[in-house]
Amino acid sequence: MTMRLSSVRKTFGSHAALDDVSLEIDTGDFFVVLGPSGCGKSTLLRAIAGLEPIDSGDIHLAGTQVAGKGLHQPPEARNVGVVFQSYALWPHMSVRQNVAFPLETAKRAGTYVTARTNNCLETVELTPFADRKPADLSGGQRQRVALARCLAQGAKTVLMDEPLANLDPHLRSAMEAELAEFHKKSGSTTLFITHDQREAMALADKVALMWDGKVLQADTPEGLYDRPVNERVAGFIGRSTILSGEILAVRGERALVSLAGHAVEIPCPQDTEIGMARIIVRPEHVRTTGEDRDLETVVDRVTYRGGFWEANVRLDGQEQAVLVNIPHKAAAGDSLAISIDGGWVLPA
Amino acid sequence: MTMRLSSVRKTFGSHAALDDVSLEIDTGDFFVVLGPSGCGKSTLLRAIAGLEPIDSGDIHLAGTQVAGKGLHQPPEARNVGVVFQSYALWPHMSVRQNVAFPLETAKRAGTYVTARTNNCLETVELTPFADRKPADLSGGQRQRVALARCLAQGAKTVLMDEPLANLDPHLRSAMEAELAEFHKKSGSTTLFITHDQREAMALADKVALMWDGKVLQADTPEGLYDRPVNERVAGFIGRSTILSGEILAVRGERALVSLAGHAVEIPCPQDTEIGMARIIVRPEHVRTTGEDRDLETVVDRVTYRGGFWEANVRLDGQEQAVLVNIPHKAAAGDSLAISIDGGWVLPA
């Protein structure tokens, strides 16, 4: 079920919604696409599903070319399951009928259809709502119907466009677990669009970050988080601060960096060279307890984050304020000593 | 601009979507409503806006009764701004026209309309899309149009139904900042529905948690997080574990609790009595470093959360696994010593 896109382009008017996108997704992978609003995620999904003809490039699904020069296999022939961002529920059918539709389309036996439909409705906790029309459901309930419909189809390639965006965190984790389970059991190749990084990190085998029609980096979650290829990726994934420092020495995959006059050891790419560099530091790399707190900072702004406060602190000679998690409230202007014990040197 | 609901009921068929809801929202407050999917959040908003006539109870806006026995002021007379969960953009109007509509409806001067529309479009970063039709926008862009339209209206009462659900975290924080700014400047009373607790915590003056048509607790974010009124609230807000322990002694607002044979001091409500109790413990109350780690646990499951791992660890004599954040990966079966230095004794 490998999914392969090579140099796919799709423009709306003069705007390139997909700009030379190449991706390779292995069979059975759970592949998450992240990216800011309007960067082309939904367009990517629609192109793979066959809902949007592409301008150039090729798309292969499970070894068969489905789109390319002069070729455009229609969506119904591609056998991909899709959860639409806007749900796209059929208003004239009950919840149950919506979910059963792909199964009936595939001419499955009646008892199988009933059993599987019930099963999928159970999964999304909608059994009591089975006979309602979509118009009589809440936003999150509608989204779950869309999810159940896609699950029921049981396609080997599944595309999901922010399927959990409208759910509360608990239902969301429950659904995540179900999705992971389902994914594992079915062995389907899944492309999952989300803007929730936590979700991406928790679910993904691989994550791709899209930006303005392009794929900036496709990597494992840890790779993307710990070793971003550029500032944009670093800035987008997780909370972070970008500092400038001077690389004093490189030893394998670690570099000795001078920050605000203090030397710190920080992981770095293999070909890092001595000289000025940009360094990314995340809150968990910053300590506010312990003995070696030798960097003096001033608190700029504090926000409550449930259980802890997030502080922006100013470090001498740095443009950006450093993000720090502190266990107790602090006021702007307070001084705070910190130490940095991690981070990443961005490739030049 | 105080908003007051007393004993509001609204049923769909036999299902009570709003079940005796009473709320008081102070002028200028940023009031966030949290709750699981289908609990009645959108219905609450629609009732306040006048879009859904209520079955019984009263609603007052800014000191005037707008709904009650035999009274139902129509929405257009209530002057509330609304961001709809489904956006409800007018497909025949361009983005600009959508945003300008409430201003033109209010018969504002042409130059003012133009200026303010441009300003709101700028706020939501949609200036380049001003002349598109909604159908040609991405999901997040549509949501931003809905937001801009509501901002433009400049109503003193603003109701928002998950206005940021479809945005990536960065745009989301930017929007949050804008909303906070707008809220402060305009002095409007805002009712904000979200399922993102981080958002709720960051923005809210007060948070209400809804459940199955009822308001379980309405409090400050810290109150809701630190001092939930019952297990349901505790379980819904933030990540937490509920443990059983025995209260050995109460001293003012702190209780000495015996957990797995070790005594721990934990905050408690004033009228707590000696005896068995349920205790809520959050990951930030659990230490895995330091000297006093006297509780022995076994790791059950570990999930990567970006920068740290979340572990479920088993503690002797407790049903629920305790949630712990650990800085390095651990395997299931590893043993881990922890200490608990906080939490909350749930009211009986």
Added chain:
Amino acid sequence: ADVSGKLVLYTSQPNKDAQATVDAFSAANPGVEVEWVRDGTTKIMAKLRAEFEAGAPKPDLLLIADMVTMEGLKAEGRLMAHEGADVSAYDPAIMDDDKTYFSTKLITTGIVYNTNAPIKPTSYKDLLEADAKGKIAMPSPLTSGAATIHMAALTSNPDLGWAYYEGLADQGANPKGGNGGTYKAVAGGEKLYGFVVDFLPIRNKLEGAPVEFVFPEEGVSAVTEPVAILSTAQNPDAAKAFVDFLISEEGQKLASSQGYLPAHPAVAGPEGFPARQDIKLMDFDPAAALESDAANKMKFTEIFGG
């Protein structure tokens, strides 16, 4: 009397003819402004009925196809007598004894056939021959006034009677709407024979249409396009002047010039028509026809179905 003011005329004459008639009258009576409405008899009568019902009939004068209808209106007291009218020159059979309505021309119904037809009928009975089976068109008495009178005349003829209509039904004759439709069916070759009013085939033959009109030996029935003044007329003086004009020799010549057989025996018929004295009219009593009207139509329906 003072002949001036507005005069309202409802007529079923074709447009062109109505216009010519009104123009000629106006030329003779410049003080009168004639407002006229033209439509098929059925519609004119429907309109008039509605106006009666609403209690505000608009016309002073009625110029419509047949005497039976006039007889009916007379019986309801809707017509005004015009004692001064000079009808001495006319056949009394076509003028009302009480001088409430006056025939203005003779529109006869005879046989029309397509020139491609195998038989050239001369008698009504020729249409009962085997060759004509399935090829006969006729207007329905249920919708056409002239056909009603034709039916009344033929069935009261001792030689023909209802047996003749039954014979037509056996021939598969198919009564269609009106004269126009029948004529078109025959001219278009869809049917080959039919009953139709004289002027349609006679006029069109002159233009080259493939049709021939026959005055059968049994005679023809005729509608006489009577004119009458309504008892509710607003301008009776002008109305009387209009009636006088129509039955004057001058008025009759006008009818002839429009292509109709004038009712006045002394006025020559138009081109294509035989001389007046060569045309045999079948006996016809409008009062009796009115009385038996419903029964006739019922019988017709029984024979021909719906």
Added chain:
Amino acid sequence: MTAIFRTERLTLVFLVLTITAICGLPLLLLFKIGLTAEGSLNIAPLLEALQSRSVLRALWHSLESSALSALFATILGTALALVIGLTNVRAKGLLVFLILLPMMIPPHVTAIAWIQALGPASPVLRWLSIAPELGSDHPLYSREGLVLLLTLQHSPLVFLLVRAALRSFPRELSDAARVSGSGATRMLVKITLPLLSPALMAGFALAFVAALGNFGINALIGIPARYTTLPVLVWRRLASFGPDVLPNVAIISVILALVALVAIVIQTVLQKRMRSALVGLPQAPLDIALGKHRLPVEALLWLFVASVLLLPAASLLATSLVKTYGLDLSLETLTLSNFAEVLWRQSVTLRAFANSTGIATLAALVIAGLSILLGYFLVSRKAGQRLMAGIAGSQAEIAFAVPGLVMSIAFILAFIRPLPIVNISLYGTLWIILIAYVSCFVAVGLKPVVAAFLQMDMSLEDAARVSGAGFGRRIRKIFAPLVAPAAASGGILVFLTAYNEVTVSALLWSTGNETIGTTIFNYEDGGYTTLAAAMSVVVVLATIVIMVAMNALTKKVPAGTIPWRS
């Protein structure tokens, strides 16, 4: 209550009163004649009529032919709309145009043309040597023939309606079906058609009621086929000229009204069940690639258009070019004199053009406006408003179902006297015809609009209300543009229907206030078939010019308003 609220209620009251005054009142006056004797209610004649064999037979024939033809028209119209709306056939604009064109020819003229074209004298069939034997029974003179012509006449109604509905169809609903694995056919059957059902229902109802009240085809085919329908029965009763004409007609009209009423009730119940608001943004319509089937499909479409349009149009044209009816068209018989006659010598022609164009346009505009308002109330979320609007809507529906001729009698009854208070008499002016058109054709314009309202996502209204927009502004800024394509389809239907109608103005026209339909009919009736044909040809050409001229508006009106422009 606020002032805003009052506008809404006032508007509703105004609507109901207006429609009652122009639809209900005239009918009531007419029904009164049939149902009262000496001032008290007397339904004996009605019961008698309902037991009369001829009435029952006509009633059955009417129901049968209307239902069958409506069914076929719905199938045909929908199929055309779907093929043109959803696939990649070429020259869509032109096709739409040509499919609508037959509506431009008055129904009785179409009927005559078809009779001619398929009869023994048909030049086309003769040339193909398959013409029926001279004098033999005409194949169209049968129930099937009647149903066929009614179907052809009314399928453009359904076509326009369905096409308007397709425009507001969210693309994603089709997308979801396709990724679920369903091919085009299953998607049509399971998703598209059910979601279009309000429009299909409306189309069926419109075609049904139109066939019920159609006079031209019922008379020209039904009479020779001895297949008497209620409108023909009405005509027969009228042709008896006696004093009991009006009571008779009134009673048959009551029966027709009852049939229409039953149809309305059924339709309302069904539509309520089928109602499903389409949440989502309408996007560029589907463009299903037909692949190798495209050519055959296109060929089929063009063949259909050619046979439905060319056959009657050609025979019409041929007739208009010969000196007298019945001559074969050849170089010797060819003449333009008929055109010269109608265009230059008969002042009535141009007057009729001016009159019909004027009042048909006005009627279309007025009805489009009324429909948007009435449609809003008909789908209102307040039961009281729905009921009030439903009362008005039913009256409009009955006015459409009752044959035009009967309506014009009713109009005489209602408007012959000067209007109270203002003391102006409308009788004998063009205004009475305009009012009659509005009265009779509101139902036509209303249908597509109601279908559009039924599909609308009501949160769009909610958004406008919370933006502070009162009733008037919501109507103007939100609803009117959103249902504009449907209202325009309705308006165009009204225009086309009114432009050529014969029966409504039959008794209401007067000298100087002629309409195209009555003029053609009078030519025809007076035996000037060739002039009638010439005038019809001119009408068709003029309509084409009008339609082409409307292209210029494309940029100024909401997308989809002009059906043949996408």
